[in-house]
Each structure stands twice: as C-alpha cells, then as structure tokens.
Amino acid sequence: MDIYSLALQAAQAIDADELVRLTQELVRRPSYFPGPGEEPVVDFLEPYLRAQGFSTTVQAVAPGRPNLIADLGQGPGGLILEGHTDVVTHGNLNQWTFPPYEARILDGRIYGRGACDMKGGLAAAICAAVAVRKVLGEPKKTLRLCIPCDEEGLMTGIKAFVRAGYAEGFAGAIICEPEENQVCLWQKGALRIWVQFQGKMTHGAMPYAGANPIPSASRFVVALGELQKALQAESQHEYLGLPWVTPTVFAAGAGEGQFNVIPDQVRVGIDIRTNPGQDHRALEARLRQALEESLEAGVGATLEVFEERPATETSRDTALVRAVEQGLQLLQMPLCYGGVPGATDGTFLWAWAGLPT
Ligand SMILES: [Zn+2]
Numbered sequence: 001m002d003i004y005s006l007a008l009q010a011a012q013a014i015d016a017d018e019l020v021r022l023t024q025e026l027v028r029r030p031s032y033f034p035g036p037g038e039e040p041v042v043d044f045l046e047p048y049l050r051a052q053g054f055s056t057t058v059q060a061v062a063p064g065r066p067n068l069i070a071d072l073g074q075g076p077g078g079l080i081l082e083g084h085t086d087v088v089t090h091g092n093l094n095q096w097t098f099p100p101y102e103a104r105i106l107d108g109r110i111y112g113r114g115a116c117d118m119k120g121g122l123a124a125a126i127c128a129a130v131a132v133r134k135v136l137g138e139p140k141k142t143l144r145l146c147i148p149c150d151e152e153g154l155m156t157g158i159k160a161f162v163r164a165g166y167a168e169g170f171a172g173a174i175i176c177e178p179e180e181n182q183v184c185l186w187q188k189g190a191l192r193i194w195v196q197f198q199g200k201m202t203h204g205a206m207p208y209a210g211a212n213p214i215p216s217a218s219r220f221v222v223a224l225g226e227l228q229k230a231l232q233a234e235s236q237h238e239y240l241g242l243p244w245v246t247p248t249v250f251a252a253g254a255g256e257g258q259f260n261v262i263p264d265q266v267r268v269g270i271d272i273r274t275n276p277g278q279d280h281r282a283l284e285a286r287l288r289q290a291l292e293e294s295l296e297a298g299v300g301a302t303l304e305v306f307e308e309r310p311a312t313e314t315s316r317d318t319a320l321v322r323a324v325e326q327g328l329q330l331l332q333m334p335l336c337y338g339g340v341p342g343a344t345d346g347t348f349l350w351a352w353a354g355l356p357t
Pocket of ligand 1: 118177
C-alpha cells in the first residue's frame, strides 16, 4: 500500500469522540502557574499514554513542574509533536460565561481555559499519534510527544528538554498551537529588558539637593518611539508584519508613591518584538546609545536583557514542510502560510536544537 493510502487510513482512524473527551479531561485539570502547576496534567497523562503503548519519561524541571516525554518506536530521523501543558490564569471568575475548568460543550465548541491554547492541540497530537500506531504499528523512526511545562512563562520546560538532549536526532517538530491550521514557518523574535534608573532622593521642596531620575527615564521612553520608527523602516515581513518596541512598565515614586519626595529610582520594562534578520546585539547597542543620550547629570542607569528569543524561519524546502503540505492536500484542506506574532516552544527547538518547526 502506498504512503498516501496509509496516511488517509490513519486520518480515518482518529477517534473523534476520544479526542473531545481527552480535551475535556485536560481542561478539567487546572494547570496555571503560580497555582497548581502542570503536575496534575502529567499525573493524568502519563498512565494514559503508557496504556496506549507509549514509553514515557517524566523530566523534573522545577518542583511541581514536570515535562512529559512519550515515544512510539525507536530510531533516528523521526518527528516531534509538541504541546505545552500550562495555561494562563483564569483571571476574574465572574467574567466567565461558563466556569473555566468545566469544559462544557455548546454548539460544537468546548468552552474552558486552555481548550484552545493548547489542551485541544495537545489532545489532537496524542490522538494523531495513536491513530498512526493503529494503522502502521510501531513506527521505524521515533514519533515523540514533547509535552513541556512553562510555555506561558520563561519557557523553562522546552529549554530543559533541549538541554537534556531530547530533541537530538529528529527531522523536525510540529508545534500544535492554535494557528487556524496555517503552516506557520516564521515566528517573531523577542527581547525582554529591564532598565533601572538611579538618581538621588530628596524633598520636593529642595530638588537641587537630589537628582530626579524621572525626566531621564521619560526621555528614554520617548526615544524608544524613535527607535521603533527606525526599526519599522528597516524591516517589514510578509507574514510577521512590523517590529515593535513597547514600554510595558514605568515604575517610579518613593515608597507608595509619596507626592512630595523626589524618588531615587525608576524602573522601565521594555517588550521588543523582532523579525528574522534583525540582529539582537546591534539592537541592544542602539538601545544603550539611546539610554546614554537620555541621562541627565547625577542620574545613572543599567540595562539588562533578561530574556531573549530569536526570530525563526523554517525553509519551505524541508521534508517536514513538504510532508505537512502533502497532508493538507490529502485531507483536501486549504494550504495557507502564516507567521506567529509571539514566540512558541518551537522558538527554542529551532534556535537551540536546529530543528525545522
Ligand atoms: Zn500556547
């Protein structure tokens, strides 16, 4: 039997009822952090996957925050299907139409925190792997489910996964994030930065006795707008759009913000989003230059890049992308390319492990 008939058979072997049930089971286990964390989901999934014939490994990343790795078959050159287990917080419970962890079905939709991002995608990856096994038996190359923690935070789960060598020897990875079935070959890069301005505290009635860091910090924030304009003139991506330089935190004030005291510190947080080809070191140098030029006498500043995610770009000319394109064709689904405006765990599978994603 040729590969196309087998693939169609595998698609038909997907248990749609189980896919819905499994998604509900996952949504019903809250896994936000800080909070219950990902352990409840892993405690449920690990025996579930073992019963389906997967060999499983639980990788401890932090207390209460495990990665789950589940394999079918054993051999180099295989495929990773990825789905993170954490969700963002439910926020204000009163604003939910249905309780966030009930996973209620209405008009063919599952409502709940993580139904979309991405317990639905994780359940889809699991049911797809189970269906492949039903039709093909044990695959000759490893089909690995990578189920990491902490995607919504600092991505410590996928970083630990790559560092431990679990991504080695694979031909590529499919990140099952909700992107409306677009083939997303590009992801934006990101820089997260703290800038700490240091002045000298004094009474508001005697400003000459201190050094107010607020005007310097304000000038710097205005300069960020100019930098953004310049970056946008340099780069516009067909699928990712424009780069962005966004101040997200501006914290100043002595104590609880005492009105008649000039504070000694201002903290500015900057969220930067870049396109492929924009060099992060060069960008950092421009930021430092702008910072230098913003400082008034008596005010100092430090700039710290505390998180960095490169922009990614997977070539259309890889076996993984061709296989995905053929799969969509086979299922008579439209082939649409897309870009991911944020970062995903695929960022580090691409940048650190060198995998097409
Ligand atoms: Zn996600």
